[in-house]
Amino acid sequence: xxxxxxxxxxxxxxxxxxxxxxxxxxxxxxxxxxxxxxxxxxxxxxxxxxxxxxxxxxxxxxxxxxxxxxxxxxxxxxxxxxxxxxxxxxxxxxxxxxxxxxxxxxxxxxxxxxxxxxxxxxxxxxxxxxxxxxxxxxxxxxxxxxxxxxxxxxxxxxxxxxxxxxxxxxxxxxxxxxxxxxxxxxxxxxxxxxxxxxxxxxxxxxxxxxxxxxxxxxxxxxxxxxxxxxxxxxxxxxxxxxxxxxxxxxxxxxxxxxxxxxxxxxxxxxxxxxxxxxxxxxxxxxxxxxxxxxxxxxxxxxxxxxxxxxxxxxxxxxxxxxxxxxxxxxxxxxxxxxxxxxxxxxxxxxxxxxxxxxxxxxxxxxxxxxxxxxxxxxxxxxxxxxxxxxxxxxxxxxxxxxxxxxxxxxxxxxxxxxxxxxxxxxxxxxxxxxxxxxxxxxxxx
Amino acid sequence: xxxxxxxxxxxxxxxxxxxxxxxxxxxxxxxxxxxxxxxxxxxxxxxxxxxxxxxxxxxxxxxxxxxxxxxxxxxxxxxxxxxxxxxxxxxxxxxxxxxxxxxxxxxxxxxxxxxxxxxxxxxxxxxxxxxxxxxxxxxxxxxxxxxxxxxxxxxxxxxxxxxxxxxxxxxxxxxxxxxxxxxxxxxxxxxxxxxxxxxxxxxxxxxxxxxxxxxxxxxxxxxxxxxxxxxxxxxxxxxxxxxxxxxxxxxxxxxxxxxxxxxxxxxxxxxxxxxxxxxxxxxxxxxxxxxxxxxxxxxxxxxxxxxxxxxxxxxxxxxxxxxxxxxxxxxxxxxxxxxxxxxxxxxxxxxxxxxxxxxx
Numbered sequence: 095x096x097x098x099x100x101x102x103x104x105x106x107x108x109x110x111x112x113x114x115x116x117x118x119x120x121x122x123x124x125x126x127x128x129x130x131x132x133x134x135x136x137x138x139x140x141x142x143x144x145x146x147x148x149x150x151x152x153x154x155x156x157x158x159x160x161x162x163x164x165x166x167x168x169x170x171x172x173x174x175x176x177x178x179x180x181x182x183x184x185x186x187x188x189x190x191x192x193x194x195x196x197x198x199x200x201x202x203x204x205x206x207x208x209x210x211x212x213x214x215x216x217x218x219x220x221x222x223x224x225x226x227x228x229x230x231x232x233x234x235x236x237x238x239x240x241x242x243x244x245x246x247x248x249x250x251x252x253x254x255x256x257x258x259x260x261x262x263x264x265x266x267x268x269x270x271x272x273x274x275x276x277x278x279x280x281x282x283x284x285x286x287x288x289x290x291x292x293x294x295x296x297x298x299x300x301x302x303x304x305x306x307x308x309x310x311x312x313x314x315x316x317x318x319x320x321x322x323x324x325x326x327x328x329x330x331x332x333x334x335x336x337x338x339x340x341x342x343x344x345x346x347x348x349x350x351x352x353x354x355x356x357x358x359x360x361x362x363x364x365x366x367x368x369x370x371x372x373x374x375x376x377x378x379x380x381x382x383x384x385x386x387x388x389x390x391x392x393x394x395x396x397x398x399x400x401x402x403x404x405x406x407x408x409x410x411x412x413x414x415x416x417x418x419x420x421x422x423x424x425x426x427x428x429x430x431x432x433x434x435x436x437x438x439x440x441x442x443x444x445x446x447x448x449x450x451x452x453x454x455x456x457x458x459x460x461x462x463x464x465x466x467x468x469x470x471x472x473x474x475x476x477x478x479x480x481x482x483x484x485x486x487x488x489x490x491x492x493x494x495x496x497x498x499x500x501x502x503x504x505x506x507x508x509x510x511x512x513x514x515x516x517x518x519x520x521x522x523x524x525x526x527x528x529x530x531x532x533x534x535x536x537x538x539x
Numbered sequence: 540x541x542x543x544x545x546x547x548x549x550x551x552x553x554x555x556x557x558x559x560x561x562x563x564x565x566x567x568x569x570x571x572x573x574x575x576x577x578x579x580x581x582x583x584x585x586x587x588x589x590x591x592x593x594x595x596x597x598x599x600x601x602x603x604x605x606x607x608x609x610x611x612x613x614x615x616x617x618x619x620x621x622x623x624x625x626x627x628x629x630x631x632x633x634x635x636x637x638x639x640x641x642x643x644x645x646x647x648x649x650x651x652x653x654x655x656x657x658x659x660x661x662x663x664x665x666x667x668x669x670x671x672x673x674x675x676x677x678x679x680x681x682x683x684x685x686x687x688x689x690x691x692x693x694x695x696x697x698x699x700x701x702x703x704x705x706x707x708x709x710x711x712x713x714x715x716x717x718x719x720x721x722x723x724x725x726x727x728x729x730x731x732x733x734x735x736x737x738x739x740x741x742x743x744x745x746x747x748x749x750x751x752x753x754x755x756x757x758x759x760x761x762x763x764x765x766x767x768x769x770x771x772x773x774x775x776x777x778x779x780x781x782x783x784x785x786x787x788x789x790x791x792x793x794x795x796x797x798x799x800x801x802x803x804x805x806x807x808x809x810x811x812x813x814x815x816x817x818x819x820x821x822x823x824x825x826x827x828x829x830x831x832x833x834x835x836x837x838x839x840x841x842x843x844x845x846x847x848x849x850x851x852x853x854x855x856x857x858x859x860x861x862x863x864x865x866x867x868x869x870x871x872x873x874x875x876x877x878x879x880x881x882x883x884x885x886x887x888x889x890x891x892x893x894x895x896x897x898x899x
Binding site for chain 2: 285286287288438441454457465504
């Protein structure tokens, strides 16, 4: 009985819409800024239009690639729909458009995979179904939807779940020997930043790397719980700010720290959010108030929500199905919230063999951007895709390319570089899939 | 309040973890490595002298040109050739430093795009109207163009005669190219006087910082060494069919000298010459490679290539008559490229990427 009451409490209880409104405005606004930043950095051109080939996500090779104008149109759509979300204008359409366009663009090239892009896609998906526009929004002002003061607790708790999940899984990922007992890769990254003011002078000590590694793991594993409870919230919030500002100054991680800091606001009380929104209440003066609409049609939502959560709770653990060191072979690595977890660099020299057994070398820079080459050089599934591309390319050039081989060297977490895959395996004959790739050489430390 | 205490407990645990780790044996306490001193050494004692030397040799080339222009004797012609090769060799020590002022000028592209496009050059020489700054002429100018002009269009008597004829545009083409070099050498040397301060004081390792750019340029130049200077002429990109005319300094048959000078330039970029360099930086952070110091493994790699290359009399002759004699050299290059591309940047926390991007 206790559990069922608790379950009702966290899903069906009517709670203030205020936190959801703040989250909506923040999410839309920071996405708008992120899209503009991406555009102004020229990355649409560099990351999407210029590359000769794009590395596909497994299962999404069928997705067509937009034209150059198509990319700009998509990014324009992203910018407008992000604004739409922030303002609560045409909210459902904006949220659907944002989710679809963002996810589509992410699915174009797996070499740009980032955990925080995945996070944005998931949050955007959730936002589609939330009544976040039912207060302080253009839609209410236009009379397209009726102002609501209360929403189901699930609307807010699902966001808390999503955020907590990112932290806890990032924490679990840190529970490995290299991170905890070798302070790797921080023992490499921190001394490289010893020019930073205040903290920089500490970075020359290995003890600092240990302290940061352990503190980072503890932070990730516990911060959602400290955020959940009112008494620890302010202190936890200070920790969130310190943590993310530190990572922002240390690493090149773009908007991620700010997205996480802002998203943390969802944990704050309705009173806090009402106070925050007080200057704007006048914008949506309306006599009609809807107390029930958010509850309608809510019955059948549990199943997909449960499936969504279950997927997220299990998918990051799929790496357990593969033997060996996941950080080395990277099978089951993506979509696992493994954030800034290893220092890895590779060098891949591909060789083409024709039917007479003559060989020639490939210059990766002829086909790949520096970022693509960097990612491909350590990720076996991308090597397969690249090998297939090379075979087709050289055959179209009139060379009877039958074999595509690669001699790949990888260094991980400061260990000496070593051969990464079996250089006698014809990569053009390999097909990517869920099955383990036996030609990845075992990592022995 | 209880939760407050729990939170404090975790904070204290974190602090304790730091303190207890300090007491644990976690390797030798690092001596503070002075990155600014390293950058000052590389900038002030390697890069600037390299440009100064190149500039001096370019001035000598110009003097030799003027001498030949005044009196078109065989002696002056041979002097012109000699001064050209000296300037070309001096350039090799600068080539790796495509950063700061050199990057602003696109110096490598301007000076040394090879192989030269002989058809384009012949068209330019026939018409006498050309813009050496145009993209179409990027492989019809600079050192490779002069190499062709002075060594590739007949024997020395024929070439001297060609340059002496007032009806030809050859002498003007030579003059224009020398002028490009003279300007480039002067501008970059001059700019480095101001740039040095900026170069040495930014000791970060992030994308775009001097340390990061230096490591990236060492890699870029070494890839050029591997591919353009040795691999492509050797047929590594063409199923073993050699392409000897793609050698750098093919017409003067001075490719080996150029290659060795280029390699020495890359090595100096790594060692900082006789003072602090990236090798000392690696030692300071205790970077290892299979039980050896990584710095030593890299220097050994350079020396291995030098030794193998020294065994070859002429790259052109070797490729024309016995390409397999270059395999030991190429193998040594393949070994070093791995260390430069993986261990070196990884240990220094530098990304091998010439692009700005987000990570997580």
